[in-house]
Amino acid sequence: MLQIKNITKRYKGGKEAVSNLSLDIQAGDIYGFIGHNGAGKTTTIKAVVGIIDFDEGDILIDGESIRVSPINCKKKLAYIPDNPDLYEHLTGIQYLNFVGDIFEVSAKDREDKIRRYANDFEITSVLGDLISSYSHGMKQKLAIISALIHDPKLLILDEPFVGLDPKAAIILKNTMRSLCEQGSAIFFSTHVLDVAEKLCNKIAIIKNGKLMASGNTNELTKGQSLEDVFMEVADHA
Numbered sequence: 001m002l003q004i005k006n007i008t009k010r011y012k013g014g015k016e017a018v019s020n021l022s023l024d025i026q027a028g029d030i031y032g033f034i035g036h037n038g039a040g041k042t043t044t045i046k047a048v049v050g051i052i053d054f055d056e057g058d059i060l061i062d063g064e065s066i067r068v069s070p071i072n073c074k075k076k077l078a079y080i081p082d083n084p085d086l087y088e089h090l091t092g093i094q095y096l097n098f099v100g101d102i103f104e105v106s107a108k109d110r111e112d113k114i115r116r117y118a119n120d121f122e123i124t125s126v127l128g129d130l131i132s133s134y135s136h137g138m139k140q141k142l143a144i145i146s147a148l149i150h151d152p153k154l155l156i157l158d159e160p161f162v163g164l165d166p167k168a169a170i171i172l173k174n175t176m177r178s179l180c181e182q183g184s185a186i187f188f189s190t191h192v193l194d195v196a197e198k199l200c201n202k203i204a205i206i207k208n209g210k211l212m213a214s215g216n217t218n219e220l221t222k223g224q225s226l227e228d229v230f231m232e233v234a235d236h237a
């Protein structure tokens with residue numbers, strides 16, 4: 001579903017933020033992406049969703065290059081950034097309808113999903129309020145719902161659990177599991193190793209822009225905790 005093929009990204013005047021990185025994320029995978037601050041996670045994610053260009057390599061979404069067919073690729077994916085920048089002058093429901101229009105979600109489908117997810121994430125009562133009046137967590141929940149209303153085949157999330165209350169975090173984890181059971185793929189960055197260990201069937205560790213380890217969570221940890229594996233990789237490499 002998502003193939004990252006040997007991508008390298010250099011920011012202007014900077015060193016390589018991501019170096020020759022390759023990953024293969026398949027339908028049904030919940031793929032966790034972990035690494036220290038500045039390791040290159042957000043850079044990789046932004047390249048995958050077509051927000052920034054990269055210098056070498058290619059990124060394929062369902063077999064199509066994000067560079068060659070950005071619109072087709074973007075139709076299949078949903079992206080939730082670490083700090084969702086939403087249109088503050090819209091109400092929550094206006095924003096969800098706006099996203100529904102862009103992705104051509106039918107009225108019936110949209111209504112069902114908005115009702116279900118707004119209820120799950122407990123923001124139904126504020127959907128008529130301006131987004132500018134929302135707390136950080138409420139904005140995060142709205143961004144999550146907007147990402148789910150078009151049934152993305154590929155869901156990309158950057159630090160999705162930051163700012164969510166415990167119940168919302170549980171609901172998001174369950175939603176991620178059920179999306180993958182239906183055949184979607186999820187790729188997300190996190191600093192919360194406990195969550196990654198429990199939720200992800202596959203994990204990649206990045207350090208200084210380079211992929212240090214990747215694969216099935218069980219094979220990677222081999223009975224150790226992910227925290228131990230992460231510290232080993234971070235210290236020794």
Ligand SMILES: Nc1ncnc2c1ncn2[C@@H]1O[C@H](COP(=O)(O)OP(=O)(O)OP(=O)(O)O)[C@@H](O)[C@H]1O
Nearest residue numbers: 011012014017035036037038039040041042043044
């Ligand atoms: N716009 C930019 N211009 C120049 N350098 C940048 C830019 N954005 C990121 N970098 C650099 O690229 C490297 C990777 O940053 P990136 O944001 O991808 O890391 P990260 O793993 O997401 O970190 P964090 O966990 O802190 O969010 C860092 O050295 C960072 O300073």
